Amino acid sequence: MGRRTPSYRYNRRRQPKPLVDDWENLARAYRSDMSWDLSAVSKLQTLSIHRSDVNSVVFGRNFTLATGSSDKKAEVLKWEKDSGYVGTPFSPLKDHKYGVTCVDFSPYGTILATASVDGTTILWDVISGEKLGSFVQPGNSAVRVCNFSCRSTLLLTAGDCGAVNLWDVSTKNLQRTLFGHEEAVYAASFAPDESYLVSGCSAGFLNLWDGAATHSKPLATIDDAHDLGICCITFAPSLVSSDGGFGKLCLMATSGQDHSVKLWNVTLGLDYDIEPLRVLQGHSASVMCVRISTTAGLIASASGDKTVRLWDLSGKCVKVLEGHDRYVTSCAFSPDGRLLASGSNDKHVILWNLSGTVSIDEELKGSSSEYTLTTEEMWPQYEKLCKSRMLQEKEGVSLKATFTVPKVDFNSCLIIGNKIIVAAASSKCVFAWDLDTEEELDLASICSHKYAVNSVAYAPQLEMLASASSDGTISFVNVTSSERIGGLYHPSGGALRVCRFSPDASLLIAAGDDEKASLWRVKSESLIKQFEGHEAAIYGAAFSPDGQYVVTGCFNGNLKLWDCRDDSSTEALTTQEAHELGVTSCDFSPKGLGQTRGQHRLLLASGGNDSLIKLWQVTIGPETVASFTLWQTFTDHGTDNVMAVAFAPSGKLLASAAGDKTIRLWDVSSGVCIQVMEGHDRYVTGCAFAANGALLVSCSSDHTVKVWQLHESIACESAGVENLAIENMISKWTSEEVVNWLAEIGLGDLGHVFESNEIAGERLIHLNEAELISQLNIEEESVRKQVLTELQWLKTLGVTSKKKAVSRSMTIAAPVEYFCPITHDIMVEPVTTGDGHTYERAAITEWFLTGKTTSPLTNIELGSLTLTPNFELQNRISEFLAQRLSSE
Numbered sequence: 001m002g003r004r005t006p007s008y009r010y011n012r013r014r015q016p017k018p019l020v021d022d023w024e025n026l027a028r029a030y031r032s033d034m035s036w037d038l039s040a041v042s043k044l045q046t047l048s049i050h051r052s053d054v055n056s057v058v059f060g061r062n063f064t065l066a067t068g069s070s071d072k073k074a075e076v077l078k079w080e081k082d083s084g085y086v087g088t089p090f091s092p093l094k095d096h097k098y099g100v101t102c103v104d105f106s107p108y109g110t111i112l113a114t115a116s117v118d119g120t121t122i123l124w125d126v127i128s129g130e131k132l133g134s135f136v137q138p139g140n141s142a143v144r145v146c147n148f149s150c151r152s153t154l155l156l157t158a159g160d161c162g163a164v165n166l167w168d169v170s171t172k173n174l175q176r177t178l179f180g181h182e183e184a185v186y187a188a189s190f191a192p193d194e195s196y197l198v199s200g201c202s203a204g205f206l207n208l209w210d211g212a213a214t215h216s217k218p219l220a221t222i223d224d225a226h227d228l229g230i231c232c233i234t235f236a237p238s239l240v241s242s243d244g245g246f247g248k249l250c251l252m253a254t255s256g257q258d259h260s261v262k263l264w265n266v267t268l269g270l271d272y273d274i275e276p277l278r279v280l281q282g283h284s285a286s287v288m289c290v291r292i293s294t295t296a297g298l299i300a301s302a303s304g305d306k307t308v309r310l311w312d313l314s315g316k317c318v319k320v321l322e323g324h325d326r327y328v329t330s331c332a333f334s335p336d337g338r339l340l341a342s343g344s345n346d347k348h349v350i351l352w353n354l355s356g357t358v359s360i361d362e363e364l365k366g367s368s369s370e371y372t373l374t375t376e377e378m379w380p381q382y383e384k385l386c387k388s389r390m391l392q393e394k395e396g397v398s399l400k401a402t403f404t405v406p407k408v409d410f411n412s413c414l415i416i417g418n419k420i421i422v423a424a425a426s427s428k429c430v431f432a433w434d435l436d437t438e439e440e441l442d443l444a445s446i447c448s449h450k451y452a453v454n455s456v457a458y459a460p461q462l463e464m465l466a467s468a469s470s471d472g473t474i475s476f477v478n479v480t481s482s483e484r485i486g487g488l489y490h491p492s493g494g495a496l497r498v499c500r501f502s503p504d505a506s507l508l509i510a511a512g513d514d515e516k517a518s519l520w521r522v523k524s525e526s527l528i529k530q531f532e533g534h535e536a537a538i539y540g541a542a543f544s545p546d547g548q549y550v551v552t553g554c555f556n557g558n559l560k561l562w563d564c565r566d567d568s569s570t571e572a573l574t575t576q577e578a579h580e581l582g583v584t585s586c587d588f589s590p591k592g593l594g595q596t597r598g599q600h601r602l603l604l605a606s607g608g609n610d611s612l613i614k615l616w617q618v619t620i621g622p623e624t625v626a627s628f629t630l631w632q633t634f635t636d637h638g639t640d641n642v643m644a645v646a647f648a649p650s651g652k653l654l655a656s657a658a659g660d661k662t663i664r665l666w667d668v669s670s671g672v673c674i675q676v677m678e679g680h681d682r683y684v685t686g687c688a689f690a691a692n693g694a695l696l697v698s699c700s701s702d703h704t705v706k707v708w709q710l711h712e713s714i715a716c717e718s719a720g721v722e723n724l725a726i727e728n729m730i731s732k733w734t735s736e737e738v739v740n741w742l743a744e745i746g747l748g749d750l751g752h753v754f755e756s757n758e759i760a761g762e763r764l765i766h767l768n769e770a771e772l773i774s775q776l777n778i779e780e781e782s783v784r785k786q787v788l789t790e791l792q793w794l795k796t797l798g799v800t801s802k803k804k805a806v807s808r809s810m811t812i813a814a815p816v817e818y819f820c821p822i823t824h825d826i827m828v829e830p831v832t833t834g835d836g837h838t839y840e841r842a843a844i845t846e847w848f849l850t851g852k853t854t855s856p857l858t859n860i861e862l863g864s865l866t867l868t869p870n871f872e873l874q875n876r877i878s879e880f881l882a883q884r885l886s887s888e
Contacts, residue, residue, distance in 0.1 A: 037356060038310065038318055038319040038354065039319075040356045041310075041319055041321065041352055041353065041354055041356070042352070042353050042356070043323055043350055043351070043352060043353070044084065044339065044351040044352065044353040044358060044360070045084040045085060045350075045351040045360070046323075046348055046349070046350050046351075047067075047077070047085060047348065047349040047350075047351070048347065048348055049067065049075050049077075049087065049092075049349065050067065050069035050070075050071050050073065050075070050347050050349075051069075051071045051347065052069050052070035052071035052099070052347060053069060053070040053099075053329065053344075053345040053347065054067055054068070054069050054329060054330065054343030054344055054345070054347060054348065054349055055068050055069060055070060055099065055100060055101050055102070055329050055330065055343065056068040056100065056101065056102045056103045056329070056330045056343065057103070057330045057331065057332045057341045057342065057343040057349060058103050058104055058105055058332050059105070059332050059333065059334045059335060059339075059341065060105035060106075060109035060112070060126065061105070061108055061109030061335065061822075061823050061824070061825075062109060062335075062364075062823075062824055063078075063079045063334055063335065063339075063364040064076065064077070064078060064105070064109055064126060065077040065078075065079075065085055065341060065349075066103045066105065066112055067103065067343060067349055068100030068101065068102060068103040068114055068115075069099065069100055069347075070099035070100070071099070072094065072096045072097065072098060072099060072100065072116075073092040073093065073094050073096075073100065074091075074092060074093040074096075074100050074103055074112070074114045074124075075087055075091050075092045075093075076088045076090070076091045076092075076093065076112065076124075076126065076129070077091065079363075079364045081360075081361060081362065081363055082360060082361050083360070084351070084360045085351065088129065089129070090128065090129025091129070093112075093114060093122075093124055093129065095122055095131060095134075096114065096116040096118050096120065096122065097116070097118040098116055098117040098118040098142075099116060099117045100114050100115065100116050101115050101116060101117060101142070101143060101144050101145070101159075102114070102115040102143070102144065102145050102146050103115075103146075104146050104147050104148055105126070105148070106148045106152045106169075106846055106849075107148060107150055107151070107152050107842070107846070108152065108822060108823050108840070108842060108843040108846045108847075109126060109822075109823070110125070110126055110127065110822065110843070110846050110847050110849075110850055111123055111124065111125070111126060111132065111148075111152070111169070111846065111849070111850055112124045112126050113146045113148065113155055114146075115143035115144070115145065115146040115157060115159075116142075116143060117142040117143070118140075118142075119136060119137045119139075119140035119141055119142060119143060119159075120134050120135065120136055120137070120143070121134065121135045121137070121143055121146050121155070121157045121167075122134045122135075123135075123155075123169070123850075125850050125852075132850050132851060133172045135155070135157060135165070135167050135172065135174070137157060137159060137161065137165065138161070138163070138165070138174075138177070139161050141159055141160040141161035142159045142160040143157050143158070143159040144158060144159040144160065144184065144185065144186045145157070145158050145159070145185065145186060145187060145188050147188060147189050147190055147197075148169075148190070149190045149194035149211075150190060150192060150193075150194045151194055151842060152169060152842065152845070152846040152849060153168070153169055153170065153194075153635075153849075154166050154167065154168065154169060154175065154190070154194065154211065155167045155169055156188055156189075156190065156197060158185035158188045158199060159184060159185060159186075160184045161184075162179070162181040162182060162183060162184060162185055162201065163177050163178060163179050163181070163185070164177070164178040164180075164181075164185060164188055164197070164199045164209070165177050165178075166178070166211055169849050170849050176211070176216065177216070178199070178207075178209050178216050178218075179216055180199070180205075180207045180209075180216075180217070180218045180221070181199065181201040181203070181205060181207065182201070182203060183201040183202040183203040183205075183229075184201060184202045185199050185200065185201045185202075186200065186201065186202060186229065186230060186231055186232075187199065187200040187201075187230045187231060187232045187233040187254065188200070188233060189233045189234055189235055190211075190235075191235055191250055191252075191266065191268060192235055192236075192237055192248075192250050193248055193250075193268055193671075194211070195210060195211055195212050195268075195632065195633060196208065196209065196210060196211060196219075196266075196268050197209050197211055198233055198235075198252060198266070198274075199233070200225065200226075200229075200230030200233050200254060201229065201230060202228075202229035202230070203229065204223070204224045204225055204226050204227060204228065204229055204230060204256070205221060205222065205223060205224075205225065205230075206221065206222040206225040206230065206233075206254065206274060207220075207221050208220040208221070208266065208272060208274055210272075210630060212614075212630065212633040219272040220272050220273060220274050222274055225254060225256070225262065226254065226255070226256025226257060226258045226260065226262070227256070227257070227258040228256065228257035228258055229256055229257045230254055230255070230256050231255050231256055231257065231286060231287060231288045231289065232254065232255045232287070232288065232289045232290050233252065233253075233254050234252070234253050234254075234290055234291050234292055235250055235251065235252050235253075235266075235292070236250060236251040236252075236253075236292045236294050237292075237294060248267070248268045248269050249265060249266070249267055249268075250265075250266050250268065251263065251264070251265065251266075251277075251292065251313075252264040252265075252266045252274070253290045253291075253292055253299060254290065255287035255288065255289065255290040255301055256286070256287060257286045258286075259281070259283045259284060259285060259286065259287060259303075260279050260280065260281050260283070260287065261279070261280035261281075261283075261287055261290050261299065261301045261311070262276065262277075262278070262279050262280070263276075263277040263278050263279075263280065263299075263315065264276055264277055265277050269631055269632075278315045279315075280299070280301070280309075280311050280315050280317070282309055282317045282320075283301065283303040283304075283305050283307070283309065284303075284305040285303050285304030285305040285327075286303065286304045287301050287302070287303045287304075288302055288303060288304060288327065288328065288329050288330065289301065289302040289328075289329060289330045289331050290302075290331075291331055291332055291333055292313075292333075293333035293337040294313075295333075295335070295336060295337035296333060296337025296338070296354065296355075297312060297313055297337075298310050298311065298312060298313075298318075298333070298337065298354075299311040299312075299313065300331045300333065300340055301331070302328035302329060302330055302331040302342055302343075303327075303328055304327040304328075306322065306324050306325065306326060306327065306328060306344075307320050307321060307322050307324075307328065308320075308321040308324075308328055308331055308340070308342050308352075309321070310340075310354075321340075321342070321352055323342075323350050323352075324342065324344035324346050324348065324350065325344070325346040326344055326345035326346040327344060327345040328342050328343070328344045329343055329344060329345060330342065330343040331343070334364075337354065337355075338353070338354055338355040338357060338358050339351055339352065339353065339354065339358060340352040340354055397665070397675050397677055397696075397708050397709065397710055397711065398708070398709050398711070399677075399679055399706060399707075399708060399709075400435075400695070400707045400708060400709040401421075401433075401435060401438055401706070401707040402679075402704055402705070402706050402707075403421065403423075403431070403433050403438070403440075403704065403705045403706075403707075404703055404704045404705075405425065405427075405431060405703055405704075406703055407427075407703065408425050408426060408427045408431075408703050409425070409426040409685075409700075409701040409703065410423045410424065410425055410426070410431075410685060410686065410699035410700060410701070410703070410704075410705055411424045411425070411426060411452065411453065411454045411455070411685050411686060411699070412424040412453075412454060412455045412456050412644075412685070412686040412699065413456070413686045413687070413688055413697045413698065413699040413705055414456055414457070414458055414688040414697065415435075415688060415689070415690040415691075415695055415697050415707075416458050416460075416465070416479055417460070417691070418435075418690045418691060418692050418694070418695060419434065419435050419436060420432055420433070420434060420435065420441065420479065421433045421435055421697055421705060421707060422443070422456055422458070422465060423456070423686075423697075423699045423705045424453035424454060424455055424456045424467060424468075424686075424699075425452070425453055426452040426453075427452075428448055428449050428450060428451060428452060428453065428469070429443075429444040429445075429447060429448045429449065429453060430443050430444065430447040430448075430453055430456060430465070430467050430475075430477075431443065431444055431705070432444075432479075433705075435695075435707060441482070442482060443465075443477065443479075443482065446477055446482055446483070446484050447465065447467050447475050447477045447484065448475075449467070449469035449470075449471050449473060449475065450469070450471040450473075451469055451470035451471040451495070452469060452470045453467050453468070453469045453470075454468055454469060454470060454495070454496060454497050454498070454512075455467070455468040455496070455497065455498045455499045456468075456499075457499050457500050457501050457508070458479075458501070459501040459505035459522070460505070460691070461504070461505040462505050462522070463478055463479055463480050464476055464477070464478060464479075464485070464501075464505070464522070465477045465478075465479050466499050466501065466508060467499075468496035468497070468498065468499035468510055468512070469495075469496060470495035470496070470512075471495070472489060472490040472492070472493040472494055472495060472496060472512075473487055473488065473489055473490070473496075474487055474488040474489075474490070474496065474499055474508070474510055475487045476488075486525055487525075488508075488510070488520055488525055490510060490512065490514070490518060491516075491518060491527065491530065492514040492516065494512055494513045494514035495512045495513040496510050496511065496512040496513075497511065497512040497513065497537060497538060497539045498510070498511055498512070498538065498539060498540060498541045499511075499541075500541050500542060500543060500550075501522070501543075502543045502547035502564070503543060503545060503546070503547050503590075504547055505522060506521065506522055506523070506547070507519060507520065507521060507522060507528070507543070507547060507564060508520045508522050509541045509543065509550050509552075510541075511538035511541050511552055512537060512538060513537045514537075515532070515534045515535060515536060515537060515538065515554065516530050516531065516532050516534070516538075517530065517531040517534075517538055517541060517550070517552045517562070518530050518531075519531065519550070519562075519564060528564075528566065529570050530570065531550075531552065531560070531562045531570055531572070532570065533560060533571070533572050533575070534552065534554040534556070534558065534560065535554070535556050535558075536554040536555035536556040536582070537554060537555045538552050538553065538554045538555075539553065539554065539555060539582070539583060539584050539585065540552060540553035540554075540559075540583045540584060540585045540586035540606065540607075541553070541586070542586045542587045542588045542604070543564075543588065544588050544592075544600075544602055544618075545588060545589070545590050545591070545592050545602070546592075547564065548563070548564055548565055549561060549562065549563060549564060549573075549602075549618075549620065550562050550564055551586055551588070551604060551618070552586075553578065553579075553583025553584075553585070553586045553606055554582070554583060555582035555583070555609075556582065557577055557578055557579045557580055557581065557582050557583060557608065557610075558575055558576065558577055558578065558583070559575070559576045559578045559583060559586065559604075559606060559616075559628060560572040560574070560575050560576075561573045561574050561575075561618060561620075561626050561628070573620070573625075573626040574626040574627055574628060576616070576628035578606050578608065578614060578616075578628075579606065579607075579608025579609065579610045579612060579614070580608075580610045581608060581609035581610045581641075582608055582609045582610075583606055583607070583608050584607050584608055584609060584641060584642060584643050584644070585606070585607045585642070585643065585644045585645045586604060586605065586606040586607070586645065587604070587605050587645050587646050587647050588602055588603065588604050588605075588618075588647070589602070589603040589604070589605070589647045589651040589668070590647060590649060590650075590651050591603070591650070591651030599619050599620065599621040599622075600619070600620040600621075601617055601618070601619050602617070602618040602619075602620070603615060603616070603617060603618070603631075603651070603668075604616040604617075604618050604628075605645045605647065605654055606645065607642030607643065607644060607645040607656060607658075608641070608642055609641045609642075611635070611637050611638060611639050611640055611641060611642060611658070612633055612634065612635060612637075612642065613633070613634040613635075613637070613642055613645060613654070613656050613666070614630060614632070614633050614634075615630075615631045615632040615633075615634075615654075615668070615671075616628045616629060616630055616631060617629040617631050632671045634656070634666060634671060634673070636664060636673045637656065637658040637659075637660050637662070637664065638660055640658045640659035640660035641658060641659040641683075642656055642657070642658045642659075643657050643658055643659060643683060643684065643685050643686070644656065644657040644684075644685065644686045644687050645657075645687075646687050646688050646689060647668075647689070648689045648693045649689060649691060649692070649693045650693055651668065652667070652668050652669065653665055653666065653667065653668065653689075653693070654666040654668050655687045655688075655689065655696055656687070657684035657685065657686060657687040657698055658683075658684060659683045659684075661678065661680045661681065661682060661683065661684060661700075662676050662677060662678050662680075662684065663676075663677040663680075663684055663687050663696070663698045663708070664676050664677070665677075665696075665710075676869065677696075677698070677708055679706055680698065680700040680702050680704065680706065681700070681702040681704075682700055682701040682702035683700060683701045683702075684698050684699070684700045685699055685700060685701060686698065686699045687699075693710065694709065694710050695707060695708065695709060695710065696708045696710060730761045730764065730765050731761045731762045731765060732761055733760055733761030733764065734760055734761070735754070735755050735758055735759060735760045736755075737760075737761070738754055738755075738759055738760060738761065738764055739751040739754060739755050742754060745790045747783075747786065747787065747790070750776075750778070750783075750787070753776050753777070753778070754776070757775060757776055759776075764791070765791075767787070767788075767791060768788075769784055769788060772784045772787060772788075814826065814880065815880075817838070817873065818873075818876075818877050818880065820838075820839050820840035820843050821837065821839060821856060821857055822839055822840065822843040822844065822847065822856055823840055823843050825840065826877060826881075827839075827840045827873070827874070827877060828840065829841040829842070829869070829874070830869070830870040830873045830874050830877070831844060831867040831868060831869055831870060832867070832868045832869075832870045833855065833862055833865075833866075833867065834862050834863050834864045834865075834866060835855050835858065835860065835862060837855060837856075837857050837858075838870050838873060839856070841867060844856070844867065845867075848865055853865065
């Protein structure tokens with residue numbers, strides 16, 4: 001049969017973008033300058049542990065190996081010095097009625113999932129072999145693939161019924177079912193950003209999904225990605241920032257019945273795309289499995305031609321492994337990339353020694369007395385640590401002041417001029433304090449209402465404070481003179497829940513229980529128009545940065561976008577189902593996302609009673625054609641209502657307040673929670689940044705208003721924290737080293753241009769497209785885009801030229817307390833359990849997901865599952881890595 005050219009179908013309009021086509025450089029950022037002699041690859045061990053076809057193999061943390069077979073069993077094996085891989089005491093796992101088709105470890109290796117033709121997927125405790133629970137595929141159809149999300153919270157299963165199911169690992173409940181395939185799904189995988197996943201079926205279709213979206217339509221679809229069907233999908237673990245930091249680019253590999261492996265660029269975030277990169281050809285039969293190791297810089301493919309092929313990330317076949325007598329069904333890299341396991345219909349599993357450095361008589365994990373890490377491991381861990389650590393005291397956030405009013409609950413707050421703290425109170429008035437003297441200002445008697453005050457807003461241009469109340473009125477007060485200067489009456493007289501000034505202070509939006517939003521002209525105190533269409537009370541409202549549009553959110557969960565211009569309609573431009581249990585708050589980023597082809601792109605945050613924070617791209621095109629596109633979902637507030645969200649003036653930080661008694665700070669570009677502020681005793685109902693971004697105020701139903709100081713490391717644009725060390729290193733490059741970097745990334749022809757213009761590291765990190773045109777005379781647009789894309793890699797990941805590469809070959813001893821007892825990796829977010837032991841937060845959380853309430857180290861019952869951030873240890877780890885990296 002002749003092969004067809006893949007066709008592409010997308011649910012969104014595709015934006016042209018340069019392809020990242022040299023992932024070999026990305027891998028170099030994370031691995032040593034090792035030069036493995038692949039000609040010396042050898043068999044390390046052959047395992048004869050199954051009585052039928054081996055269908056799946058996978059490595060977990062600490063080199064644990066799992067296999068699944070048509071003999072209905074799954075084996076779990078541990079490495080033992082002098083013996084190699086041997087079965088654990090509880091192996092094999094034998095609860096399936098028919099063949100096991102797929103096995104997968106959770107990211108931190110404490111849970112094993114096994115999928116079967118019998119229609120079930122079982123979760124197992126890797127430590128004890130205990131069965132933790134099972135998922136039954138709707139319709140009891142055969143399960144062909146299972147995969148954990150990168151945070152262990154979700155498990156996907158898919159198979160003969162053509163649907164992809166997403167399960168909550170903690171509750172064991174089916175969360176969502178995605179319908180988009182008409183044939184059996186044999187391949188599916190979460191992307192490195194677990195909000196997204198890709199599935200492939202026997203008809204050759206690839207679907208990209210948003211796992212957090214309320215709809216179940218694919219974001220993008222590729223027809224005939226592989227003629228005759230897709231066998232396997234896998235992602236490289238690394239993400240490259242794109243679209244100004246608001247997008248993400250990752251490498252995906254697929255294999256199929258057409259004898260080929262294909263590499264794809266997958267774009268996630270504000271735009272969604274799957275673009276073909278290259279085809280890897282060499283197998284003479286179906287390619288049944290493909291895996292990527294950026295640690296080793298290799299791709300492995302297993303085929304029905306009885307071979308395993310190794311490819312570098314540029315797509316060149318560098319080694320063919322022969323040793324199986326029948327189809328090779330599966331393969332997997334070890335965590336360090338030195339070993340490869342392959343499983344076959346010949347009933348055997350072969351362990352291949354790729355590096356030539358592994359022997360049966362060695363340990364494959366750090367000893368209990370001394371822990372080490374190589375510099376290729378240090379760099380990515382340092383980046384993660386910088387981006388996700390919760391800083392404290394001098395390096396992060398500290399409590400600056402607390403104001404208490406007994407028996408008074410606060411509903412909303414703000415900061416005026418970095419000095420005056422204002423809060424709306426349930427006691428029918430507004431309280432204010434001078435932050436310098438901590439004395440109360442006399443606003444309570446001036447700005448008073450008949451019922452609770454629910455919202456406050458401030459217009460600095462007019463020195464005007466507005467307060468909205470359940471009595472249906474808005475009061476205006478001049479803060480400087482402490483005089484009441486006017487007020488408004490909501491047309492229906494219904495309770496008001498929110499009020500906001502437009503950025504230029506000319507307009508005010510007020511909304512509440514009557515399901516209507518009123519737009520007022522401030523100076524004349526005249527009603528311009530009312531927006532109607534919500535079917536529940538409105539609790540959230542926000543103006544766009546240019547003041548032309550406003551978004552409102554109500555308790556039935558909808559967001560609506562309205563046009564505020566005088567001659568515009570009062571009909572909503574678009575409506576979005578956002579939060580299942582109701583919208584509580586929303587806020588536009590003060591920094592727009594720019595214009596594309598005449599479209600305004602804005603960034604909106606919303607919080608809801610579903611415990612979620614969502615970031616939306618709001619697109620407004622010609623003739624006010626508008627849409628909401630979900631970009632990210634933040635879940636760290638657990639099961640408690642999110643009661644307020646607020647962007648920092650820079651647009652790079654987002655604050656959220658919730659019923660879990662915390663305020664959280666988020667790095668907007670990465671979606672990482674970088675700070676948790678604890679101190680309130682009850683629900684935190686409001687939060688707001690000061691104009692300079694260095695202060696944050698929060699209010700609560702615990703009768704207090706708190707002011708938090710954001711110190712330099714966070715206040716000064718937190719989104720770039722992890723890049724500072726990289727840029728500092730690049731800035732020291734000479735012109736020669738820049739030329740070397742250009743040659744390394746395939747742009748050597750530009751070397752003389754950069755050299756003649758004396759482009760050294762300091763200028764390189766600040767280059768933009770305008771300078772490439774005006775100063776370097778690079779006229780070809782595709783070349784300029786390639787330079788800027790590669791430069792983004794350089795600043796984001798630390799991909800360096802050969803002469804300035806961080807030394808990767810050195811092994812450094814690190815204190816044992818820096819390593820998680822579960823993962824044996826250096827910790828990024830250390831937390832302490834009730835018995836005083838410290839673990840990586842994600843690892844201990846995964847431990848608790850298995851249902852355990854005991855200590856992983858002592859096996860003694862923990863009195864509480866509370867996790868306390870270990871800031872002191874985290875700072876020591878950060879300083880340790882920074883010192884070692886800067887000395888290289």
